[in-house]
Amino acid sequence: MLNESLLAGYRRDDTPNDDGAPAWKPPLPPAPAVSAGTDVEAMRDAILAKLAYALGKSPATARGRDWYAATALALRDRVVDACLASGAEAVPPKRVYYLSLEFLIGRLLSDMMGNLGLAATVKAALGQLGVDLDAVAEAEPDAALGNGGLGRLAACFMESMASLAIPAYGYGIRYDHGLFRQELHDGVQREVPESWLAEGNPWEFERPDVAYAISFGGDVGMTMGPDGAIRRVWRPAETVRAVAYDTPVIGWRAKHVNALRLWQARAAEPVDLALFNGGDHVGAVAARARAEAISRVLYPSDGTPAGQELRLRQEYFFTAASLQDLVARHVAERGDLRSLPDHAAIQLNDTHPAIAVPELMRLLVDEHGLSWEDAWHVTTHTLSYTNHTLMPEALETWPVELMERLLPRHMQIIYLINWMHLEQITKHRKIGAEELATLSLIDEEHGKRVRMGHLAFLGARRVNGVSALHTELMRTTVFKPLHLLDTDRIVNKTNGITFRRWLHNANPGLTALAVEAVGEGVLDDPTRLAGLAAFADDAGFQARFAAVRRERKEALTRVVRERTGIAVDPAALFDVQIKRIHEYKRQLLNILETVALYQAIKAEPGRDWPARVKLFAGKAAPSYHQAKLIIRLASDVAKRVNADPDVAGRLTVAFLPNYSVSLAEAMIPAADLSEQISTAGLEASGTGNMKLALNGALTIGTLDGANIEIRDHVGADNIFIFGLDAAGVERTKAEPGYAARAIAASPRLKAALDLIASGGFSPAEPGRFLPLVDELRHGDRFLLTADFDDYWRAQREVDAAWCRPRTWWRSAILNTARTAWFSSDRTMREYADDIWRVRVA
Template sequence: MIDTAHLSPAPRPLDRDGLRDSVRDKLVYQVGKDLRHATRHDWFLALALAVRERLVDGWMPSTRRVYEEDGKRVYYLSLEFLIGRLLGDALTNLGLHETAREALAELGVDLDRVLKVEPDAALGNGGLGRLAACFMDSMATLEIAGMGYGIRYQHGLFKQGFDEGWQVERPEDWLAFGNPWEFERPDAVYPVRFFGRLREERDPSGRRIHIWEGGQRVLAVAYDTPVVGWQGRHVNTLRLWAAQSGNLVNLEAFNRGEYMHAVEDQVLAESISRVLYPADATEAGQMLRLKQEYFFTSASLQDIIRRHLGYHASLDNLPEKVAIQLNDTHPAIAVPELMRLLIDEHGHDWQRAWTIVRGVFNYTNHTLMPEALERWPVGLIEQLLPRHMQLIYEINAHHLAELRSRPDNHDPFLTEVSLIDEAYGRWVRMGHLAFLGSRRVNGVSALHGELMKHTVFARLHHYFPEKITAITNGVTPRRWLMTANPALSSLIGRTIGDGWTRDLGQLEALAPHAGDAAFRAAFAAAKRHNKEVLAALVGKHVDVRLDPDALFDVQIKRIHEYKRQLLNILEAVALWDEMRQGGAAGAVPRVRLFAGKAASSYWRAKLIIKLINDVARVVNADPATRDRLTILFMPNYNVSLAEKIIPAADLSEQISTAGMEASGTGNMKFAMNGALTIGTLDGANVEMRDAVGPENIFIFGLSAEEVLRCRRIGFAPEEAIARSPRLARALELVESGLFSPDDPGRFRPITDDLRGLDHFLVTADFDAYWNAQRRADALFADPEAWRRQAILNVAGMGPFSSDRAIRTYAQEIWQVPLEAAPAASAFAA
């Protein structure tokens, strides 16, 4: 083999002058602009391209090292990667942030203005996608040979706007001006088939083989983005797939004037990677979602197999060399797809293929709601993926036959553990499929892992008690503290050094400083600065004045009934009403800030958004209370907006119905940035309470066990309302039409549900929530006490780093060797 090492270009200089010259050259020779006429977007492109070169200088050696060492690789399959803006992240991890500031200043350009130009990559919706992004960062930081696989959505999740308070969805155009971070890989293109028919034959040895042919053939084209770890020591790859038609324009149809027909194949193919989470209320929408899931899992598995066979003689050792993590059930179709590839394409017998599959896959569950575990109609899979439905039947038959033979089985039908749910029609349970096809199944908090064993996977856990484990989620401190909150992170660095950036456990050294008045004053100044920044942003874009001296009370997350934004706004109505009546004397001035998107087909969530906006319109216009209570719903929540809101928050709302939030990661980000948490004992809130101390968090409401008991014996919301005059009054105000004079009955569906069913137990927890909010008022009225507790929250966040989470995955699930973990940050659920 020819040694080409000496032919590689020299690494790009990392000093100010080298970066300045590189930016100038990129502006002229790649962006094609003169310095005197360049726009902010031109400067962004030039800087991004210059930084990308420095990423590549680490990317190539990292890739070569992975191939040379031939160790185990980790592949993370996720329908979402909510990566946000990448330029600031790359500058931070490369240690070039101040260098870039100085280099641009010499060219007469302000770095902060340039950073704001980059659009957010619209590749995710919320915690699931942001977790995937944090995990990619940590895998690179820990120098794990990792690769992420997802979809390169042309528009991604919708852009949220409001029309008279109602959510409206508009296309997101994050790719309108190109993406300077990605590399198209025309050599990495794989065919993905839909529909068609099956043909059965015998091979020369007499073995029965299945041939899937006909139907629609789509091409998956790879786009690679380098993901750099802390200090640039290792760079991994995020590979996203774009769908293209295998057919060119139908020229005959085009020349006949049938222009739409001429491009029909292209439109159908490209629709697969056009939008994240298309509405699934129609059969066409369901089919498109299933197409998306199969499209990216098939392309990813074909790519993994090609890479493996490039260095190994067979696929027999795949479990020793490959670990694939399924992030939720979206990629669960990968289980029968790998079976198909092993059996139909590579000649393995059924049992050997199944052994390989169960040695390769692992599955992360993110929900305890049975209705949120994906199910697909059997007929839809039979139509779209006929070979896969056949394989699912075979997997189910082997699975049920094995369990029927066990002495602990007393159910001849095994209805609860079957892959096919036949209660109302016939559905494939994708959670069960992922469970059976995986070596390990993990929850994402200690509570969640335990509840999985007793709820959604209770019967499967009975038969496979070794499978379920729990690894509490984490977030990357580089993005969510160092980059998002330079005011606080610089204070921490001056106080305890910078080791916390890679070993978050070192934050515990801040605890003694909570008693230092000078440190508390500096901490308060950092928080005040962040609140002023947010207030200026809100004033510019929403035209609402925020008082930085008020308590910033924040709930930012996907709008869903179980997350209980409804509890928040009803308490705000009750508080406003008491203020108007001359009560609530101990309530401090407060800003109630909401942000988040509702799924386009989730009507009830959209109605809750409308309620919040209608209440805000009335409350903010009330001269009697406007200086004491402001309510605001920020539109189009995304990563960049979160990076402004989270550092400014005083109080973090984590108020989901106990037992329904798997973990949460927003709770960690807020506490890491010096906010106190008001929340239920749900998800990772339980572990956060233990980490920061129960006296430094506002916990209220029913426990997960009490919620389950309410569900079993029944709950009477009218009794809870009768016991709570404040709640009764708030509901009456909403029902009266005070907030919706144009349509007095607009919110009756919400209030009728609360009075009749209240599945998410809003009425049960209302009084406890009110009392917890008054405790928050009392503490905020004592600034020194509040700051002390906020500092102790930051100091307790060591266990909630994504580096710790990834170390645990590597050791317990992926079985990938790592250097010794820093003792201070070791934490396992």
């Protein structure tokens, strides 16, 4: 018999247990104020309790990683308290579901402490225990669940949605190994698995009860329903389980808590016992290995057919699990799926989750019995799509053969969507076969491939670009045929960054200076940074601004020495290019200018050259050989330049390995010059440009992506613009032989190329860099040769400005003061109003 006295304070749940007995749940705690229990002693005791009872360690035996985990768990409890206090479990009128293959969240400890307002409390609590907070923070692994801007943007958006109290789920994959750890051996990139989960993740909650079956392969049959209608039935050959792991995302001042739900792939059966007992111990777990490979590694190489298939399996896996999850939630809360657009907004971050269009149609039609017309209305009024690239080769396409084999039902749905799409067009106007081919979801010219960008466009209520230039080019280039069919669908939403991470946490000295100058309100309202403009000409404020920068530069010099062994002068101009290595981002242009500058200093050693430190960081895709060669060239240039006594103290070059969010947090506040030099018309937006400008770095860049809007906000006098604009790029590309003419017209460029080609930086292997030089001499599709001389001119303008400190620091202060518009809070408000139609609290 149940002892009722044991249930004192508990509450009865009318839903019985499996054995029919009434279920009892612990009493709901009173909703605590966010500040409750936040004093130093309570935090100290909480950390000690986690250390003992969650980790089984004592202070005497605890390692740095143990102190980190205990601190994280203690803070996670406060996040749960904040979640309960904010009523986050209530059913909101509408939720946002953000689907992204990448969430580059990095380390979370500083975010959690900052947004809970507990940084000082945690520091003091650990101090009482003789533990240094900085050392604890360093013990946290970098969650490298992304490759660059796309994943970092998704992380910024999640934090801003929580800060604005927009109810949201982020959906992605819980990769066992995020983007590879980059090691450099004599300048050669080696990829090593990034084992961020090796000792667990204290921030997350495993949800074994939230799991969905994800199907692959097989065939499609037909059956007749009770109403006499013929229905398609997918009979898959393989099923994988998607298990949810939730990481809380807390907003500023603990206003609201959302969840980042990441899916882990597991086999339907962990082991085939018949095979195991028969002696085939390896074969018995082969199905498990195949299933779990889906969430094993971010961006496996797609250089082989097997790699391509794994990429598609990953994309469908997380998209299908996410849609099943949100559909189940809607049915439980609202019932009728026809009302899904009223209560859910699904954002597809790039084409990776574009398979959501046929998958949502399949769920609605095949699983829930909606008519095709109703399902299409729901789909096209719930989904929206963000495009991140204008390069046709970067817009995903999948071979029809692979789609038919892996996702046969989806291919049927895609064919039907395409037929109805083309039928609707031809019904209203006469159209030629060539134009019809550009509108089709199936590209017939390259071996029959499904155009995922087209599919996302047709299935979306809104399609957005991520900068004003990018959006306009979407309308006139890659999506022009579709845009002309519906001129209202494409809208612009310029990217933004979260100031909590990229100013408050990354640059506390500058944050404190801003608070002192314009008041604490700047912590809540980034637009108040504009008040710093009044101090731009104040010599005293300039000196303090420069002192903050010097402190961050000295910290970075230690990082550079630790990672590369290279000593750099913190008094020098720090010229920084940090981004994924790609030919269109033109790290090679920066290296060419470095070589030319090296030659110029050698030729005029008596000239008063301002000291400059060139810093590079970024990863190259494993199969991207040209990008890897660019890294090696940068490393070889650094080796020769840094060893040459003729340029000592004037030019230093370093390539920092294993670029990550935490490395960015060290480099961005220390940068004086921000390199944003992509070929005009190819960078969709950029967000590193915003982070660097916010921290007072001056931009040298082309009129590409958000550089244009940065120029418009900070003022043309406070940025260094060079090179062809997007229209000029297209005109130049149309001129045969432009590269050869540009090289012939530039003795400086020719000399730099000749030195590289002759083995000047690789004497043991003179032809090492000929592939790079030959591409520039005979092709140069990214127009480095056309822009080189103007880039050199702009760099010498940088030299002149750096030699006028009052002018430089005035511009630096104005950059910080005038970049408030680039807050991701502003971007999220625009999405909420124009795309998602959700209310911002």
